[in-house]
Amino acid sequence: MTNVIPDIPRIYTALAEWMACLIYISLLKKRLTGWKLITFSVCTLFIQSIFLVITRDLPIVFWIPCMIMAIGMMLFFIFFSCDITIFEAGYFSVRAFVAAELIASLEWQVHFFFWNAEKATLPMELLLLFAIYGVAFLFIWFLEKRQVPIDGKLNIRQHELWSTVVIGAAVFAISNLSFITTRTPFSGQYAQEIFNIRTLVDLGGFAILYAYHIQLNELRVRHELKAVQNILQNQFVQYQQSKESIEMINFKYHDLKNQIIALKAEKDADKRNEFLTKMENDIKLYEAQNKTGNHVLDTLLTSKNMNCMKNGITLTCVADGTLLNFMDVVDICTIFGNALDNAIEYEQKIADKEKRLLHVSVFAQKGFLMIRIENYFEGELKLEGDLPVTTKKDTFNHGYGLKSIRYAVQKYGGVVSVDQKDHWFELKILIPLKNEKSDL
Structure with a gap:
């Protein structure tokens, strides 16, 4: 990725992915509860953070494999915390990943607007981080709470999972295209423009997945009623x-x-x-x-x-x-x-x-x-x-x-x-x- 535009700190990305997973885990039927869930969650945050930090400076060819591994860790976190199928865990992992990309991108864009990455003081940087992450993830929690069944299960099938994976992959590819090359019709040329593309594409992707989720819910209710x-x-x-x-x-x-x-x-x-x-x-x-x-x-x-x-x-x-x-x-x-x-x-x-x-x-x-x-x-x-x-x-x-x-x-x-x-x-x-x- 280019050195001109400062990318999101990996520790921020790890925190966003971890919090996004927690949002869905809190709404699904639990496999782990109490101290077991707390301990497992803390260990997962530590592993996610270490992995993203140590892979920060790898060549661009390793970027996609590292992101796939990061999603795999999110899948592992959700699947072993909740009493759901692997298809359901995959479905919610993709949705959590897109939500994490959106919130992390939004926070870093606001940060870059007010300061440069080198000029922000640590207290102000952390205050902005926790304010945006807290409000944004709380808003997502309220949105999702209305759409997750009481039993915490959607009976996601294989073709529904793959549809979600394709949407998530497309959103991630387009939102991060400008950080790989600016020589495409869909890339931005300037920092603020690139940040706008990433945040807005992630927002659109999250909205599409949320609408798809609502549609699946309606189909499930219709099937059950029938x-x-x-x-x-x-x-x-x-x-x-x-x-x-x-x-x-x-x-x-x-x-x-x-x-x-x-x-x-x-x-x-x-x-x-x-x-x-x-x-x-x-x-x-x-x-x-x-x-x-x-x-x-x-x-x-x-x-x-x-x-x-x-x-x-x-x-x-x-x-x-x-x-x-x-x-x-x-x-x-x-x-x-x-x-x-x-x-x-x-x-x-x-x-x-x-x-x-x-x-x-x-x-x-x-x-x-x-x-x-x-x-x-x-x-x-x-x-x-x-x-x-x-x-x-x-x-x-x-x-x-x-x-x-x-x-x-x-x-x-x-x-x-x-x-x-x-x-x-x-x-x-x-x-x-x-x-x-x-x-x-």
């Missing part, structure tokens, strides 16, 4: 199909009852009478089960119970279905359909069929509707936010069952919680009852 809506619709369709099937079964059972009555009227052997009596009792038992007082819940429980029987799962239920009468049919299907599907899917993985247990309870307590769905659980419950982490490999297209349950429950001012007690996974739903019967 997935939830599909789950809602699928559960309702399943309910309708189950209702039709169970109505046909009930019709067949009604015919069978009439046949049994006719057979019993004949003069048959005692054993045959006993057999027919047993058949009639079995039918009565079938009629008695899943009669909760809510036909939607009855249909769902009967359908899911048939699935349980096929897979050797014992489903028990104690439910007052009349408490659900104020809820929409689709919401009942969403809550119980998804919860039971998740539980049944898990229970199928348990080798010991004696332990394949599932229990549903619906009751009123102190003015609230309580829905509790429990299933036998082996292993350790891992939460992402307040919901369990999906066990599917494709996290982008899975994990929306419980989100759709929470979406349906929140319509009625309710809350959803999950917990693990001993070897039981427990899903609890609490919804306030309005003028409904409740136990005091």
Whole structure:
């Protein structure tokens, strides 16, 4: 780079890159916390500073490789501090690098405007440094805080990462072109002009990446909403199909009852009478089960119970279905359909069929509707936010069952919680009852 124009001190660049990483680390889901994070952060700042300082006087041919290594250290810092994927770490590393370039360039341009690099006193230089870095990075933190999900994850995919890398590389190349050569149509000739190009290009690059980030957020929300809506619709369709099937079964059972009555009227052997009596009792038992007082819940429980029987799962239920009468049919299907599907899917993985247990309870307590769905659980419950982490490999297209349950429950001012007690996974739903019967 030219010796006429003083470049940003490497220690300033290291501090800007470190602070930019901290901005995103503070917003993402942490892997390290407390003193571990503080110690790791201080060590990273020391290593970044030493690396940039000792590579300051290397020939220009080593400039790009050194900058790639600097970004690699930022990637390492973010990835090992946060519980995110390598694609997400790469995505935020590029954004942090462009933000660091912008703030460092802005501070040094203001510095060069008021003083030359040789004339500024150390106290004034540090005051300007911390003032601009502090205000600028705080502003970026407020901007980013609004756009990072609560769980701190964006599910960045490979093509989204590469799009960000290309934008970041283009911004860095154009903003620093004048420091390599002034013999291009995009280079500046004078110091202030070169500083303006670098700062404004970095500002434009940061704005482009921020706009791209907002777009990714909107696409993620649309995808999640579409997935939830599909789950809602699928559960309702399943309910309708189950209702039709169970109505046909009930019709067949009604015919069978009439046949049994006719057979019993004949003069048959005692054993045959006993057999027919047993058949009639079995039918009565079938009629008695899943009669909760809510036909939607009855249909769902009967359908899911048939699935349980096929897979050797014992489903028990104690439910007052009349408490659900104020809820929409689709919401009942969403809550119980998804919860039971998740539980049944898990229970199928348990080798010991004696332990394949599932229990549903619906009751009123102190003015609230309580829905509790429990299933036998082996292993350790891992939460992402307040919901369990999906066990599917494709996290982008899975994990929306419980989100759709929470979406349906929140319509009625309710809350959803999950917990693990001993070897039981427990899903609890609490919804306030309005003028409904409740136990005091």
